[in-house]
Amino acid sequence: MTAKDGLSDYLAGGIYYAILLEAFLIALSPPLATAALLLGVIFWLARLVVDKECRRFRRLPYDVPAALFALLGAVSIFVSPDRGFSFYNYYNLVGVYLLTYLLIGQNVQASQDIRKIVYALGLSCVLVLLYGFYQFAFGIDTSTMKWVDGDAFPELKKRVFSTWENPNILAGYLDVAMCFAFAFFVKMRDQRRRIALGAALVLLAACLAMTYARMAFLVIALIFILYGMFRDGRVLLAVGVVAGALFLFDPALLDRVTSVFTRVDTSSEMRLALWESTLAMIGDHPFFGIGWGAYWMVYPEYDFYLQGADVLIVHAHNMYLNYAAEIGVVGAVSFLWFFFGTMGLAFFSKVHDSEGFRQGLMLAISLAFFSIALNGLTDDVLFNIPSSMLLWLLAALAAVTEFAGNEEDEAIVMDELAARKRQKLRELRQRAKKGGESPKNSGEESEN
Numbered sequence: 001m002t003a004k005d006g007l008s009d010y011l012a013g014g015i016y017y018a019i020l021l022e023a024f025l026i027a028l029s030p031p032l033a034t035a036a037l038l039l040g041v042i043f044w045l046a047r048l049v050v051d052k053e054c055r056r057f058r059r060l061p062y063d064v065p066a067a068l069f070a071l072l073g074a075v076s077i078f079v080s081p082d083r084g085f086s087f088y089n090y091y092n093l094v095g096v097y098l099l100t101y102l103l104i105g106q107n108v109q110a111s112q113d114i115r116k117i118v119y120a121l122g123l124s125c126v127l128v129l130l131y132g133f134y135q136f137a138f139g140i141d142t143s144t145m146k147w148v149d150g151d152a153f154p155e156l157k158k159r160v161f162s163t164w165e166n167p168n169i170l171a172g173y174l175d176v177a178m179c180f181a182f183a184f185f186v187k188m189r190d191q192r193r194r195i196a197l198g199a200a201l202v203l204l205a206a207c208l209a210m211t212y213a214r215m216a217f218l219v220i221a222l223i224f225i226l227y228g229m230f231r232d233g234r235v236l237l238a239v240g241v242v243a244g245a246l247f248l249f250d251p252a253l254l255d256r257v258t259s260v261f262t263r264v265d266t267s268s269e270m271r272l273a274l275w276e277s278t279l280a281m282i283g284d285h286p287f288f289g290i291g292w293g294a295y296w297m298v299y300p301e302y303d304f305y306l307q308g309a310d311v312l313i314v315h316a317h318n319m320y321l322n323y324a325a326e327i328g329v330v331g332a333v334s335f336l337w338f339f340f341g342t343m344g345l346a347f348f349s350k351v352h353d354s355e356g357f358r359q360g361l362m363l364a365i366s367l368a369f370f371s372i373a374l375n376g377l378t379d380d381v382l383f384n385i386p387s388s389m390l391l392w393l394l395a396a397l398a399a400v401t402e403f404a405g406n407e408e409d410e411a412i413v414m415d416e417l418a419a420r421k422r423q424k425l426r427e428l429r430q431r432a433k434k435g436g437e438s439p440k441n442s443g444e445e446s447e448n
Contacts, residue, residue, distance in 0.1 A: 317379050
């Protein structure tokens with residue numbers, strides 16, 4: 001091994017550990033996660049300089065819509081009321097998203113590396129969960145914060161948010177975590193791991209209940225119900241038992257969830273008003289939008305609900321409408337192409353291994369994206385930076401897992417072809433011995 005090869009291997013190790021660190025820190029400290037990402041990018045650029053063999057880039061399944069999304073987001077900056085702010089916001093956010101996607105997509109290949117990234121995500125989730133329980137037991141009174149309508153829910157005094165900004169964002173994250181725990185539970189074959197995953201599901205559900213986030217609770221219930229209806233009916237029984245236990249233990253949770261169908265509070269009224277205003281924005285700016293990150297600047301021109309109240313509205317509380325408003329309809333379609341394409345890639349993937357890990361991972365990613373898609377109907381869940389970083393990280397994991405699966409499948413096929421060739425050779429030799437002849441094809445004289 002030359003000195004250049006040794007340096008290349010050292011840099012590859014640095015890239016991988018930076019990715020692990022980013023995965024671990026996304027839910028705990030977004031600034032530190034970004035720092036880890038930038039460190040990994042520095043190692044990657046250095047490796048590209050040192051090792052020419054690393055300059056061959058892999059084509060990921062949904063590079064085109066990702067590039068279109070980034071391009072149209074950049075174009076929208078030119079129509080923003082404040083180009084300086086939009087440019088600053090764009091290169092900080094889209095830069096982080098694309099670098100996360102590319103760093104993992106171009107540098108992670110081995111199945112064991114993918115597995116360790118999932119372990120890093122799981123370890124950070126444990127810490128988020130523990131802090132959530134701590135907040136519920138010893139936390140602050142959140143009744144004065146603007147997370148709940150005090151008139152509609154006077155008994156609701158405590159909502160946990162753990163390391164995330166508010167309970168609704170934490171709830172969206174917990175939905176993703178529950179999708180992962182559930183998918184590995186149904187796909188993994190080791191009984192002890194399944195027991196641990198089942199316990200994790202119950203704890204995650206309990207923490208989700210502590211957020212009192214109505215939509216997130218209904219979303220994860222719907223996902224499990226649909227899976228139970230089409231794949232395994234036993235899931236329906238489990239959903240009924242867990243939900244019933246939570247409602248019995250905390251009647252306020254039952255009132256909170258059923259309020260979606262029985263009453264209209266200020267939160268619901270405001271969302272409907274925001275959506276109407278956002279549709280008007282899209283109608284006036286269909287091609288390039290109002291500008292990346294410019295919603296809070298443009299909304300006052302379309303406000304008919306708040307009427308100048310001292311409230312800053314930063315997004316549309318709907319993921320689909322927000323993208324269409326800020327970067328135009330085509331830009332939104334590009335993102336949705338990337339988003340739902342990745343979800344379909346994961347859901348219909350044929351990758352497999354003997355433990356069920358990769359099957360579980362791809363099911364987990366597809367269900368997690370489905371939960372984001374449903375939660376996005378009533379909130380812009382990707383407005384939160386770590387939520388978006390996690391989305392692009394999971395998209396990259398889906399792509400590299402599909403590649404790893406295809407490579408292994410190809411190896412399996414080659415092994416099967418080699419086995420068939422050896423079997424045919426043995427049959428020819430047996431016939432030759434019986435007939436006193438030798439195989440005519442000299443290429444068949446070697447079993448290799």
